[in-house]
Amino acid sequence: MASNISLRCLVIVALAFFATVQGTLGEIDCEYLSEDTCAFAVSYDGKRCVLEKRVKRSGEEAYTCKTSEIEAEKQKNHIESEECIKACGLDRKSFGISSDSLLETRFTQNLCSPQCYQNCPNIVDLYFNLAAGEGVFLPKLCEAQGANARRQMSEMKSSGIVAAGPVNSLKSTACPPQSAATSGLP
Numbered sequence: 001m002a003s004n005i006s007l008r009c010l011v012i013v014a015l016a017f018f019a020t021v022q023g024t025l026g027e028i029d030c031e032y033l034s035e036d037t038c039a040f041a042v043s044y045d046g047k048r049c050v051l052e053k054r055v056k057r058s059g060e061e062a063y064t065c066k067t068s069e070i071e072a073e074k075q076k077n078h079i080e081s082e083e084c085i086k087a088c089g090l091d092r093k094s095f096g097i098s099s100d101s102l103l104e105t106r107f108t109q110n111l112c113s114p115q116c117y118q119n120c121p122n123i124v125d126l127y128f129n130l131a132a133g134e135g136v137f138l139p140k141l142c143e144a145q146g147a148n149a150r151r152q153m154s155e156m157k158s159s160g161i162v163a164a165g166p167v168n169s170l171k172s173t174a175c176p177p178q179s180a181a182t183s184g185l186p
Contacts, residue, residue, distance in 0.1 A: 038065035084120035112142035
């Protein structure tokens with residue numbers, strides 16, 4: 001009889017533990033990600049993860065993953081794939097991002113390439129919002145990419161073109177690389 005009671009107690013405790021843990025299994029919590037998976041990840045509640053560098057007392061550098069206050073538009077519980085990191089020309093060891101990268105021709109070419117723009121919605125959403133914060137509409141910037149991208153971004157910023165919001169379907173608005181001759185730009 002005593003063994004039946006202890007077995008029942010054990011089963012009840014195990015079920016209670018399983019019910020508690022079940023909700024957290026598979027959920028991404030930025031603070032538990034390694035430096036190799038942190039950058040460009042999105043937590044279970046839709047917050048973007050950021051890699052931070054700090055110096056230990058010993059002088060050695062240490063990396064930690066933190067939850068930012070920046071929310072992803074449509075992604076939750078997502079670790080960016082290596083294929084997207086490579087296709088978009090990014091680095092897992094990124095310490096924050098800046099809209100300044102949109103002025104770099106090589107970066108813009110990678111971001112606007114079909115391999116990135118059409119297949120990596122998390123990254124495109126992130127840079128779409130960064131561009132919008134600068135008053136630039138990312139699809140327009142992708143159309144202008146290449147030799148005129150820097151000039152085009154400056155012109156768009158100075159002309160007051162403001163992005164209305166995220167692209168509903170990235171595949172339908174993708175901007176494949178174009179030369180100045182085919183894009184209608186001078």
